[in-house]
Amino acid sequence: MKSKLLHLFAATLALLAGCVPSVFPLLNEGDLVYEPDLIGAWTDDDSTWTFTKQKPDPASKTYTLAIKDKNGATAEFEALLGRIGGKLFLDISPTDLGKSGKNICQWAAISLIPGHLFFRVWEVGPKLKFTAVRADHLSSLLKKDPKLLAHRVVSNDGVVLAATTADLQAFFIQHADDEELFPIYDIDGLTRVASTAEKK
Numbered sequence: 531m532k533s534k535l536l537h538l539f540a541a542t543l544a545l546l547a548g549c550v551p552s553v554f555p556l557l558n559e560g561d562l563v564y565e566p567d568l569i570g571a572w573t574d575d576d577s578t579w580t581f582t583k584q585k586p587d588p589a590s591k592t593y594t595l596a597i598k599d600k601n602g603a604t605a606e607f608e609a610l611l612g613r614i615g616g617k618l619f620l621d622i623s624p625t626d627l628g629k630s631g632k633n634i635c636q637w638a639a640i641s642l643i644p645g646h647l648f649f650r651v652w653e654v655g656p657k658l659k660f661t662a663v664r665a666d667h668l669s670s671l672l673k674k675d676p677k678l679l680a681h682r683v684v685s686n687d688g689v690v691l692a693a694t695t696a697d698l699q700a701f702f703i704q705h706a707d708d709e710e711l712f713p714i715y716d717i718d719g720l721t722r723v724a725s726t727a728e729k730k
Contacts, residue, residue, distance in 0.1 A: 549647050549662050549663065549665065550647070550662075550663045550665050550668055550690075550691060551646065551691065552646045552647070552648065552690070552691035552692075552693070552698065553643070553645055553646075553690065553691065553692050554646065554692070554693065554694055554695050555610065555623070555695055556610075556612075556614070556619055556621045556646065556648045556695065556698050556702065557610045557612035557614070557619065557695075558612075561612035561613060562591040562610055562611065562612045563611055563612055563613055564583075564591045564611075565611055565654050567654045567655040568581050568611060568658070569581055569582065569583060569593075570722055570723075571722070571723045572720035572723065573720055573721060573723050574718065574719075574721065576599060576600050577597055577598060577599045577600065578597070578598045579595060579596075579597050579658070579720060580595065580596045580597075581593045581594070581595050581609060582594045582596075584608075591610075591611070592608060592610060593608070593609040593610070593611065594606065594607070594608065594609070594625075595607040595608070595609040595622055605624060605626060606624070606625050606626045607622040607623060607624050607625060608622065608625050609621070609622045610622075611651070614699050614702065614703055615706060617650065617703070617706040618650075618651040618652075618654075619648060619650060619651060619702065620648070620649040620651050620660055621647070621648055622646065622649075623644050623645060623646045623647070624644050624645075625644065645690070648662070648663055648702070649661060649662050649663075650702075650706060652717070652719075653719065655722070656722070657718075657719035657720060657721055657722075658720040658722070659714075659717055659718075659719035659720075660719075661712045661717060662712075663711060663712065664711055664712065664713055665688065665689070667710045667711050668689065669689055672689060678701070679691060679693040679697060679698070679701055680694075680697065681693070
């Protein structure tokens with residue numbers, strides 16, 4: 531039962547090819563930063579990512595992220611931007627699992643866990659450049675040393691991370707500039723198309 535749930539969890543969260551979901555967040559509240567240049571809509575040939583500042587708390591450093599792919603499918607996330615080890619990371623987790631009820635069985639929707647996806651952010655303006663964790667490379671590292679990070683192997687060598695935030699931070703600080711884990715080659719980034727919220 532648990533294996534089936536983890537498989538469904540991983541498949542649902544992997545909106546972008548190669549993403550590795552995590553049960554725990556990468557960022558603590560003290561790590562968060564507010565970057566006004568992130569606010570707005572960013573697009574490429576495959577999708578549009580729209581960031582707005584969460585309300586009503588004006589001091590909030592949390593964003594709402596809406597992603598729409600080229601086929602018109604949409605999803606909403608809570609997005610956290612923060613620095614660990616001097617490097618900028620983005621942590622997103624879905625907020626609308628089971629709410630729309632359009633493309634998923636009600637019982638499956640109820641059982642889904644709103645996990646986290648991590649990105650290394652390289653640039654915020656004039657383009658938004660970020661890279662997700664490269665799943666095959668992380669899987670290879672975990673095969674060599676299964677104790678490197680707590681995890682569960684699902685199907686097709688996919689993994690769900692189960693490490694604590696502290697352990698995740700220690701690992702990703704150490705590997706932040708590993709271009710095999712966060713490949714930056716051939717990354718064109720997203721281009722700003724519109725501002726959707728005030729930058730205050």
